[in-house]
Amino acid sequence: MKLTILGTGNAAVTECYNTCFLLTEGPGHLLVDGGGGNGIFRQLKAAGVRWQDVRSIFVTHKHLDHITGILWMMRMILQGMARGQYEGEATIYSHKEVTGLLRTMAGLLLSEKETRFLDERLHLVTVEDGESLPLLGQRAGFFDIGSTKAAQFGFSITLPGGGKLTCCGDEPFNERERPYAQGSRWLLHEAFCLASQADVFKPYQKHHSTVADACRLARELGVENLILYHTEDKNIARRKALYTAEGAPLFSGSLFVPEDLETFEL
Template sequence: MNITMLGTGNALVTECYNTCFILENNGQLLLVDGGGGNTILHQLKVAGFNWMDIRHIFVTHKHLDHIIGVLWMIRMICQFMNHGEYKGEAYIYSHVEVLDLLREMAKKLLPEKDSRYIDDRLHFVEISDGRKMDLIGCETLFFDIHSSKAKQFGFCMNIDSKRKLTCCGDEPLSPFCEQYAAASEWLLHEAFCLHSESNIFDPYEKHHSTVKDACEKAEALGIKNLLLYHTEDKNLANRKKLYLEEGQKYYTEKLWIPDDFETIEL
C-alpha cells in the first residue's frame, strides 16, 4: 500500500494545497478528502493519477478545505457518466450530514442530466461510529473523532494481517479515540505549526496541535510511523527540516513530514 499526499496544508494555505491524499492498494484508489477547489484535478494529474480511476472517496467532515474538491469530483464523475466515458460505479463515504450537504449542493448546482447519476451509479454510503466495511481490499473501521467543531470521522485501515493505519482527521487525537490508534503501525495526524511558533499561529484556539503535541501523543501510544499534515505554509521550503528537528525531540520512532505529491510506501 502507498500513500500519496495531494495536499499537506491547512485551510488558509496558498503555497501548497489543502490536506488530502490517495491510498493505493493493488491498483485500487481511495481519495481521502478533496481540498478546497478544482485544484484537486491538478493535484491528481501532477501526482500521476487519472481521476477517472478513482472509485472510492471518503470525506472526513464538511469544512470548505475538505469538501469543495469533492464537489468537483462529483461534477466530473457525473458529467463523464453522462458522456458514457466514466465506466462502472463510484462511492462516496461519510456521515449523513456531509452526504446530505453534498447531495443538496450537487442537485442545485449541476444540470439534471448529470445529477441524475447521484444515488444511481454514484452511491452515497453513510458511515457511523464503529462501522466496518471493505475499502480498496482492506478492512476499514470508521470512528467519530468527537470534534468540538463540525462532526468529523476518522478511520483505521488494515494494511495487511499484522499492520494497521489510523487517520484521525484534522484535529488532535481525542482520548476517546486512542483505543483506535493504539498499536497502529502508522498514525496520520495534524500538526498546525511548530510548538516554538504557537504564539504566532494560535493552534489551540482553532482546536489544532503543534508538532510537539502530536509527537508526544504518538510516543505515548507506541506508534511506529507518524505522518504529520494540515500545517501552516509560511516557511514551506524549510518545513520538513524544522518540523523534524522539533518532532525528534519528543518522538523516537520514524517521523514523516511529506510535501505535496510525495508518495510513501506503507
C-alpha cells in the same frame, strides 16, 4: 499499499495544496478528502493517477478545504456518466451530515441530467461511528473523532503486510480515538505549527495541535511511523527541517514531514 500525500496544508495555505491523500492497493484507489477546489485534478495528475480511476472516496468533514474538491470530483464523474464517457460506478463514503450536504449541493449546482446518476451509479454511502467496511481489499473502521466544531470522522485500515494505518482527522486527539490509533504502524496527525511558534499561529485557539503535541501523543500511543500534515505554509521552504528538529526528540519512531505529492510504501 501506497500512500500519496496530495496536499499538506491547512485551510488558509497558498504555497501548497490543502490536506488530502490517496491510498492505492493494486489498481484500486481511495481518495481521502479533496482539498479546496479543482486543484485536486492537478494533484492527481501530478501523482500519475487518472481521476477517472478513483472509484472510492471518503470525506472526513464539511469544511471547505476538505469538501470543495469532492464537489468537483462529483461534477466530473456525473458529467462523464451523462455523456457516456464514464463507465462503471463510484462511491463516496462520509457521515450523515456530509452525505446530506453533498446531495443537496449536487442538486443545487448540477443539472438534472447529471444528478439522475446519483444513487444509480454514483453512490453516497453514510458510515456510522464504529462501522467497518471493506476498502481496497482490507477492513476499514470509521469513527467519530468527537470534534468541537463540525462533525468529523476518521478511519483506521488494516495493511496487507499487517498492522494498521490510522487517520485522526485534523483536530487534537480525543480519547474516543484511542482504540483505533493505539499501536498504529502509521498515524496521520495534524500539526498546525511548531510549538515554538504557537504565539504566532495560535493553534489552541483554533483547536489544533503543535508538532510537539503530535509527537508526544504518537510516542504515548506506541506508533511506529508518524506523518504530520495540515500545517501552516509560512515556513514552507524549511518546514521539513524545522518540524523534524522540534518533533524527533519527542518521538521514538520514524517521523515524516511530507511535501505535497510525497509517497510512502506502507
